[in-house]
Amino acid sequence: MSARTLRLRPWQRAALTAFQSTIGPDFLAVATPGAGKTTFALTAARLTLPKVQGRLVIVAPTRHLKTQWATSAERFGLHLEDDWKPADGPLPSDIHGVVTTYQQVATAHAELASICHDGFAILDEIHHAGSDRAWGTGITDSFTTCRHRLALSGTPFRSDDVMIPFLRYQNGQVVPSSEYGYGDALGDGRVVRPVYFPRFGGHMEWTAPDGAVLAASFDDPLPRAHANQRLRAALSVDGEWLPAVLGQAHEQLMKIRERTPDAGGLVIAIDQEHASGIARMLRDRFQTKATVVVSEDADASKKIHDFAASSTPWVVAVRMISEGVDIPRLRVGVYATTTTTELFFRQAVGRIVRFTGGRGRAFMYVPDDPRLRQFANSIKEVRRHRLDLYKDQREVDDRNERADGAEEQMSLFAVHSARPTDADHEDEVASALRSELEEADLPGVEGDDESAEPVVDHPDLFLDLTRLPPVDSSERVRPSVRGGRKDRERLRSMNNRWVRDLVGVTGLTHAQVNAELNRLSGVRRVAQATAVELQRRSDEAQKWHSRELKTPV
DSSP states (O other), X not given: OOOSEEEOOHHHHHHHXXXXXXXXXXXXXXXXXXXXXXXXXXXXXXXXXXXXXSOEEEEESSHHHHHHHHHHHHTTTOOEESSOOGGGOXXXXXXXXXXXEHHXXXXXXXXXXXXXXXXXXXXXXXXXXXXXXXXXXXXXXXXXXXXXXXXXXXXXXXXXXXXXXXXXXXXXXXXXXXXXXXXXHHHHOXXXXXXXOOEEEEEEEEEOTTSOEEEEETTSOOOHHXXXXXHXXXXXXXXXXXXXXXXXXXXXXXXXXXXXXXXXXXEEOSSHHHHHHHHHHHHHHHOOOEEEEETTOTTHHHHHHHHHTSOOSXXXXXXXXXXXXXXXXXXXXXXXXXXOOHHHHHHHHHTTOBOOSSSXXXXXXXEOOHHHHHHHHHHHHHHHHTOOGGGSOOOOOOTTOOTTGGGGGOTTOEEEXXXXXXXXXXXXXXXXXXXXXXXXGSTTOOSSOTTOOOOOOOGGGEEEGGGSOOSSTTSOOOOOOTTTHHHHHHHHHHHHHHHHHHHHHHOOOHHHHXXXXXXXXXXXXXXXXXXXXXXXXXXXXXXXXXXXXXXXO
């Protein structure tokens, strides 16, 4: 069901104005996680599609985000196919476009180029287009003939030297068309939460891959390889460092849940085995339930959706909730992964800062590793001074900081002990309490009501979607099912059930039953059928099934 009235934040309105006045096909919107990039992009698409001939293609980093985008698009009256495959052929006439992934674009660029020719492309987290040569080539081949290419990112940089397609560079740096940083969002109020970083030191002992026994604290300078091993030792489920940090984080989450009962916590783990160990630790030591979400799990998207809608305290994830995934109730995070790139760290922090009402803070518990300390400190400075974090000159040398993937084959690596020591976790928690008075002056922040709605004093920030022109002025695309994607899924599932039933009662093969139903309903292929055609096909199947049951044996 589409929304009747859309409320735009000031930055979204300003970015939309800039987008509409841009000459040329390309526009890059950089906005801090939680600011509402999805709403901005879909608003731009909804206003622009009536003026172009092609359809809408959205490219997302993961399968889960495909579903998230398709669901959000329905609020705008945009019906998108999020299970599209090149073999499906032409799109049904009542579909406005598709949602795909960068991985799929690498192999389906010809089909996507046809769909999006003279159309509109949204490239979510565009920095992924440089992750793989085939991905970058696929993006270029797929969307060169688009009328509009809207790129989005919360972290518009990469740890390597790969150029990202369709972006403008100056002195080796990406130049955004519109920019809205974490400091801007804090200053505006009611967009993101202030985030605090309790950091924990530690003294670790381990056996290196070459058999040498090493010991160091986070304050000791080490070569990169040994620093990676030290961090891995600290995060071991067999040491005492991780349980101590989880205990502090869990205690903080329970305090938040006293006022906000559905507040959640996120632990970012190293791999599937590590995630399972952390979930057991939460269960055995702290008597609390945790959902485990890993990329290898076929039900990962469903688990994320179910967790977001529940009040389960903790979710433990591996590379599944670090970027773009929208779980507004997350308030506490534990950075328990060996990935030490700035891009990944900022994306992880972005998962817990979304504003949902009230004056609550967000907390990301981190190892006092020098690299992570640097990233956290840069965000802390923005928090303290309400500055735009993207205007600071960042240090660009993490191209070799690829976690420690080589250690996966280091058979001699072993953790002997990992003991926590004081860092500045108490200072950060105390700062969060002291900031109650400091942040009382922020625009729109008043009271402690977690369910309070934002107050908007600018009537021009409201957009009445019901008064916009049809999505396709040529009336080529006419969505005819109010429920959109969910109804389409229901109709396809219903057709599949009828085919199975008819196979059982007629003795025909699946192919024969499908062919006859297509003939009776005038459908060429189910994948290309509109919702009206799917309903007609289901009705024909029901009639056929009834006739078979009445036929005497």
